[in-house]
Amino acid sequence: MQAILLEKPGQFSPITVSEPDRPGPGQALVRPHVMGICGTDVGGYLGKMPFFGYPRIIGHELGVEVLEIGEGVQHVRSGDRCSIEPYLNCGRCYACRRGATNTCQFNQTFGVMCDGGLQERFLIRADKLHVGNGLEFEQLALVETLAIGCHACDRGGPVAGDRVLIIGAGPIGLAALEFVKLTGAEVTVMDLVPSRLEFCRQNYQIAHTIAYRDDDSALEETSRITDGDRFAVVIDATGNHRSMSAALGHVAQTGTLVYVGISDQTLQFPHVAMHKPELTIKASRNALPRDFARIIELIAGGQIRTQPWITHRTNFADLINDFPTYTQADSGVVKAVVELC
Numbered sequence: 001m002q003a004i005l006l007e008k009p010g011q012f013s014p015i016t017v018s019e020p021d022r023p024g025p026g027q028a029l030v031r032p033h034v035m036g037i038c039g040t041d042v043g044g045y046l047g048k049m050p051f052f053g054y055p056r057i058i059g060h061e062l063g064v065e066v067l068e069i070g071e072g073v074q075h076v077r078s079g080d081r082c083s084i085e086p087y088l089n090c091g092r093c094y095a096c097r098r099g100a101t102n103t104c105q106f107n108q109t110f111g112v113m114c115d116g117g118l119q120e121r122f123l124i125r126a127d128k129l130h131v132g133n134g135l136e137f138e139q140l141a142l143v144e145t146l147a148i149g150c151h152a153c154d155r156g157g158p159v160a161g162d163r164v165l166i167i168g169a170g171p172i173g174l175a176a177l178e179f180v181k182l183t184g185a186e187v188t189v190m191d192l193v194p195s196r197l198e199f200c201r202q203n204y205q206i207a208h209t210i211a212y213r214d215d216d217s218a219l220e221e222t223s224r225i226t227d228g229d230r231f232a233v234v235i236d237a238t239g240n241h242r243s244m245s246a247a248l249g250h251v252a253q254t255g256t257l258v259y260v261g262i263s264d265q266t267l268q269f270p271h272v273a274m275h276k277p278e279l280t281i282k283a284s285r286n287a288l289p290r291d292f293a294r295i296i297e298l299i300a301g302g303q304i305r306t307q308p309w310i311t312h313r314t315n316f317a318d319l320i321n322d323f324p325t326y327t328q329a330d331s332g333v334v335k336a337v338v339e340l341c
């Protein structure tokens, strides 16, 4: 059976792997139909992801069909369409015992820390399958990205009427935008890249956009847009340490700042910048099982439209050739998907 292996940064190879076993207790055998390409995959290809191990079969954003279930599996049946929650948590650590499975100390993200979905069939823990029979496979493949934004929005906790700033209009920022809009808050988006801001203005009725610059002009824009109040909630989805450090300046008194992007650098800001306005600073990691179920319902109900997201498509045969395009900032990629069968 076919698979594609990321042997090392910059090098994919087509390989043949052995057919998976029959599913054991609690497992399911699935066939992936569509895989989303994530910033994590691009980071792995570029050799910029600290968690990534090589060689690796990538793929964690997946719309799959259940082929066979193992003993004791109740909530899915063969033929079901599902989205995969790729965070393979341990179920025993402190975080897992408290229900914070997204921060499991021993988490192994499928397709990042162990082999993932870029193969014809594979076995998966059935509890990580979220059924969405009314959805297209490509919609199911987008659920995980949306879940990251859903969780980040929940961490910030905006309510109707709040002013919210999202910094970074890549897929995670856009995912957060979807959920902030559902709360009835007023959204402003900030990004370096003019075409991304244009994409936001065209596809979402957002209040304002701010062009990010490394000077005080963005702070002045914040002040102008909010009549000097600044934003009740700021979600930084850049993963850029300079943006993350500067983000405090956009938060209102008693406001909340959420970091959903990840940086391996040190953040720097004067303590008074958080103390005087009594800010709450939070991280947002992965997502919770309930987020997957909620998103499947929202897509089915038409409250979230996935169609503007998919800008590029490829398939099993062309992926290796097409992948380098997706690593280029000027390629206009919002989301690329791979049709696997």
Ligand SMILES: [Zn+2]
Binding pocket: 038, 039, 040, 060, 061, 144, 145
């Ligand atoms: Zn992802």
Ligand SMILES: [Zn+2]
Binding pocket: 089, 090, 091, 092, 093, 094, 095, 096, 104, 105, 106, 107
């Ligand atoms: Zn755990």
